[in-house]
Amino acid sequence: MRDIHRNNxxxxxxxxxxxxxxxxxxxxxxxxxxTMLRAWRKLDTxxxxxxxxxxxxxxxxxxxxIDAHRKRQARPAEVSLLDTEPAGFGSEAANTAIxxxxxxxxxxRLSTDHRSVLTELYVKGHTLDETAARLRVPVGxxxxxxxxxTQYLRNALIxx
Numbered sequence: 001m002r003d004i005h006r007n008n009x010x011x012x013x014x015x016x017x018x019x020x021x022x023x024x025x026x027x028x029x030x031x032x033x034x035t036m037l038r039a040w041r042k043l044d045t046x047x048x049x050x051x052x053x054x055x056x057x058x059x060x061x062x063x064x065x066i067d068a069h070r071k072r073q074a075r076p077a078e079v080s081l082l083d084t085e086p087a088g089f090g091s092e093a094a095n096t097a098i099x100x101x102x103x104x105x106x107x108x109r110l111s112t113d114h115r116s117v118l119t120e121l122y123v124k125g126h127t128l129d130e131t132a133a134r135l136r137v138p139v140g141x142x143x144x145x146x147x148x149x150t151q152y153l154r155n156a157l158i159x160x
Contacts, residue, residue: 001040007050008057009036013127015058019065029128031068035061099157106156114149117142 012035016028038060039046047053107115120131121142132139 001036001043004039004046004053004057005036008054011054012057012061016061016065019062019069031061031064034064038064102157103153106153109156110149110152114145114152117145118149121146 009032013028013032016031016035020028020031035057039057045056047056107118110118116135117131120126120134121128126134128139128142132142135142
């Protein structure tokens with residue numbers, strides 16, 4: 001399974017990024033993980049010949065991406081909290097300025113480690129593997145720091 005991931009993971013991730021729009025719940029990394037999980041569950045049906053194996057993986061990844069897209073289309077549109085405020089609450093520019101200040105304060109309270117992970121992933125657009133390599137930490141640590149940092153920011157924005 002490691003060989004399958006090592007030989008095909010980056011090409012699949014690149015391929016899946018073409019299916020995923022920015023800001024969508026299912027990221028290319030999620031779809032790659034689902035593809036590898038499907039390959040692991042059906043390891044006895046995955047071809048051993050490299051070219052056939054790659055075709056099998058790309059077909060599975062494509063089907064998963066299409067399924068994820070269909071699920072998003074079937075759900076009602078998500079409404080942000082900003083859309084639910086009363087009309088006379090304040091100008092959009094004022095709300096944006098307040099949100100920006102609040103976000104900057106919350107980011108400033110993050111530890112350097114958590115802030116650097118968010119910067120690498122969301123500002124510079126690096127993958128989990130690239131971020132892990134740049135910060136010299138395991139991928140699991142990057143995932144954990146990103147999770148806890150975004151959770152902290154979410155709570156900070158709700159509280160203020």
